[in-house]
Amino acid sequence: MSAAAVKFLQSLVVPEGPRAGKAVRLAPFQRTFVRAALKKTVSIAALSVARGNGKSAISGGLGLGALLGVWDSQPRREVIIAARTRDQAKICWSFVEGFARSLPDDIQRQLKFRRATREIEFAGNGGGILRAIAAEGRNALGSAPTLAVLDERGHWPIDAGDALEAALLTGLGKRNGKAVLISTSASDDAHPFSRWLDHPPTNAYVQEHRPPPGLAADDVESLLIANPGARHHIGASEKWLAQQAEAAIARGGSALLNFRLLHRNERVTADGRDLLLMPDQWLACETAELPPRVGPCIVGIDLGGSMSMSAAAFFWPETGRLECSGAFARKPSLLDRGQADSVGDRYVQMRDRGELTTIGDAVVAVGPWLASVARQLDGAPIAALCADRYRQAEVSEALDAAGLRCPVVWRGQGFKDGAEDVERFRRAVFDGQVRSLPSLLLRSAFADAVCLSDPAGNSKLVKGRSKGRIDAAAATILAVAQGARMLAAPKRTGRAIWA
Incomplete structure (x- = not known):
C-alpha cells in the first residue's frame, strides 16, 4: 500500500x-x-x-x-x-x-x-x-x-x-x-x-518538524529542522530563509512572530499584543557572562500550590544581574510532570542545567525551600524580599522557619500593583537593564506568560495556556520592578536639623 x-x-x-x-x-x-x-x-x-x-x-x-x-x-x-x-x-x-x-x-x-x-x-x-x-x-x-x-x-x-x-x-x-x-x-x-x-x-x-524553543529566529540549524525540504530543493531555499529571518528580526513585532509561527513552525501566537515579552525581546537579555554581584540584592518569590512550581528570582539593580531558580515537590517525578504539562522532558533538562530542584514530598516545603534560596545568595545582602500579599501569612511563617530577617515588600497581583510591576519590568528589559545567563526555566516561563488588560489599558500577568508554568516569570517581575523602584528613589544626601 x-x-x-x-x-x-x-x-x-x-x-x-x-x-x-x-x-x-x-x-x-x-x-x-x-x-x-x-x-x-x-x-x-x-x-x-x-x-x-x-x-x-x-x-x-x-x-x-x-x-x-x-x-x-x-x-x-x-x-x-x-x-x-x-x-x-x-x-x-x-x-x-x-x-x-x-x-x-x-x-x-x-x-x-x-x-x-x-x-x-x-x-x-x-x-x-x-x-x-x-x-x-x-x-x-x-x-x-x-x-x-x-x-x-x-x-x-x-x-x-x-x-x-x-x-x-x-x-x-x-x-x-x-x-x-x-x-x-x-x-x-x-x-x-x-x-x-x-x-x-x-x-x-x-x-x-519543530525546533527547540527559545532559539534565535535566524539560527540556521533550527531553521532547517522546521524546513526539511530546503535541503532537497522543495519550497524556500536556505539562503531565502536566512534573508527572511534577518528581515523579520529587523522589523520585529508581528512580523517576527509570524516568521516564527509559519517558517520556524514554532508554537507562538501571531498576535503579539497580549504577550508579556516577545521571544526575541527576552533573548536580548541573555548573555554569556553575567555582571558581578555588586550592591544589594532584591529577591522575588512566587509560591506554588500543591502541584505548582515555586520560584525565586535574584536581581542586583546596580549591575542588572538576574538569577532564577525553581522547585517542585518530588512526587510526581519531573518526567511525569513534563508529560502532564505537555512539555516532554523539559523539567528534567532544567534540573540537569541546575535551574530546577525538587524539595518536599507531595508539596514544596516552603521553609526549607526558602532556606535553600538564602544559601544560593552566598551571603549577599538582601535589600528586600518581594512576595504576593495573598500568601502573606504563609510566607511570613516560612521566613521565620528559615531564619531569614530582611525587609518584605508585599505586592498585589491585581491591576493596581500588577500593572505597575509589569510596566517597570518591561521598561527595564527594553532599556537593557536586565542580564541573565541562557535559562531554559525563564525561556519557558516567558513563553507562557501573557498579560490581561482592563479597559484603561492596565496589564497584569496571566498564563497563556492552562498548563503553563509562569512562576519564574512572576518572581522575576517582582524582583526587577522593586529594583527599578529603588533606583528611581531620590538619594538622601543629608538631614535637616532644626536649630
Missing part, C-alpha cells in the same frame, strides 16, 4: 511553481510520512512542518490517489479534503485538479470536474468522489470517507474545526478510512492539533 502510494505520487507532474511541468520528487521526510500514514495499523497520521515544504503536494497527491483507488479498491470511494475557509478549500481542490491533468488520457476521460461545488468524480475502478469543503461541521454530516485530509488543521477555528473533525473521524469508522492531518504548528499547546501531536492515540502516527 505505502509503496504504491510513493510510486503514484512520484508519477505525477508538478502543476505550478518553479518546478511546474517536472515530475514530483518526494523528499525523505515526505516519503517517511507517506509510508507510515498508509500502514494498516495507522488510522490517523499527523504531519507538522513549516510553510512551503510540500504540504499541498502531499495533501493533493494522497487525495487523488485515494480517489483513483491506487491503494484502496473499495467501490464508491469518498475522499474529503477539508480546509479552513472556502477559498482555502478551492486552492486545495485546484491542486488536485492540476495533478489530475498529468494522468494518462484514458484515466482523465473517466474524471468529471465540478468547479462550482469543488467536486471530482471518478467513474473507473469502482468509482469514487472527492470533495473539498470548508471547516464547518455541517459540511461533513452523513459522509463516510475512505480518506479525510485535514489541511492546515492547526489554524482552523476552534469550535467549527472541532465539529468538523468529529464528524469526519466518526464517518471514517464506517469504512475503515484514514485521516491525515497536515499543518504548520498551532499557536499554543492547548489547540486540538497540538494535542494530536503531543498525546497521539495508539493507532496514530505523528511526525513533527
Whole structure:
C-alpha cells in the first residue's frame, strides 16, 4: 500500500511553481510520512512542518490517489479534503485538479470536474468522489470517507474545526478510512492539533518538524529542522530563509512572530499584543557572562500550590544581574510532570542545567525551600524580599522557619500593583537593564506568560495556556520592578536639623 502510494505520487507532474511541468520528487521526510500514514495499523497520521515544504503536494497527491483507488479498491470511494475557509478549500481542490491533468488520457476521460461545488468524480475502478469543503461541521454530516485530509488543521477555528473533525473521524469508522492531518504548528499547546501531536492515540502516527524553543529566529540549524525540504530543493531555499529571518528580526513585532509561527513552525501566537515579552525581546537579555554581584540584592518569590512550581528570582539593580531558580515537590517525578504539562522532558533538562530542584514530598516545603534560596545568595545582602500579599501569612511563617530577617515588600497581583510591576519590568528589559545567563526555566516561563488588560489599558500577568508554568516569570517581575523602584528613589544626601 505505502509503496504504491510513493510510486503514484512520484508519477505525477508538478502543476505550478518553479518546478511546474517536472515530475514530483518526494523528499525523505515526505516519503517517511507517506509510508507510515498508509500502514494498516495507522488510522490517523499527523504531519507538522513549516510553510512551503510540500504540504499541498502531499495533501493533493494522497487525495487523488485515494480517489483513483491506487491503494484502496473499495467501490464508491469518498475522499474529503477539508480546509479552513472556502477559498482555502478551492486552492486545495485546484491542486488536485492540476495533478489530475498529468494522468494518462484514458484515466482523465473517466474524471468529471465540478468547479462550482469543488467536486471530482471518478467513474473507473469502482468509482469514487472527492470533495473539498470548508471547516464547518455541517459540511461533513452523513459522509463516510475512505480518506479525510485535514489541511492546515492547526489554524482552523476552534469550535467549527472541532465539529468538523468529529464528524469526519466518526464517518471514517464506517469504512475503515484514514485521516491525515497536515499543518504548520498551532499557536499554543492547548489547540486540538497540538494535542494530536503531543498525546497521539495508539493507532496514530505523528511526525513533527519543530525546533527547540527559545532559539534565535535566524539560527540556521533550527531553521532547517522546521524546513526539511530546503535541503532537497522543495519550497524556500536556505539562503531565502536566512534573508527572511534577518528581515523579520529587523522589523520585529508581528512580523517576527509570524516568521516564527509559519517558517520556524514554532508554537507562538501571531498576535503579539497580549504577550508579556516577545521571544526575541527576552533573548536580548541573555548573555554569556553575567555582571558581578555588586550592591544589594532584591529577591522575588512566587509560591506554588500543591502541584505548582515555586520560584525565586535574584536581581542586583546596580549591575542588572538576574538569577532564577525553581522547585517542585518530588512526587510526581519531573518526567511525569513534563508529560502532564505537555512539555516532554523539559523539567528534567532544567534540573540537569541546575535551574530546577525538587524539595518536599507531595508539596514544596516552603521553609526549607526558602532556606535553600538564602544559601544560593552566598551571603549577599538582601535589600528586600518581594512576595504576593495573598500568601502573606504563609510566607511570613516560612521566613521565620528559615531564619531569614530582611525587609518584605508585599505586592498585589491585581491591576493596581500588577500593572505597575509589569510596566517597570518591561521598561527595564527594553532599556537593557536586565542580564541573565541562557535559562531554559525563564525561556519557558516567558513563553507562557501573557498579560490581561482592563479597559484603561492596565496589564497584569496571566498564563497563556492552562498548563503553563509562569512562576519564574512572576518572581522575576517582582524582583526587577522593586529594583527599578529603588533606583528611581531620590538619594538622601543629608538631614535637616532644626536649630
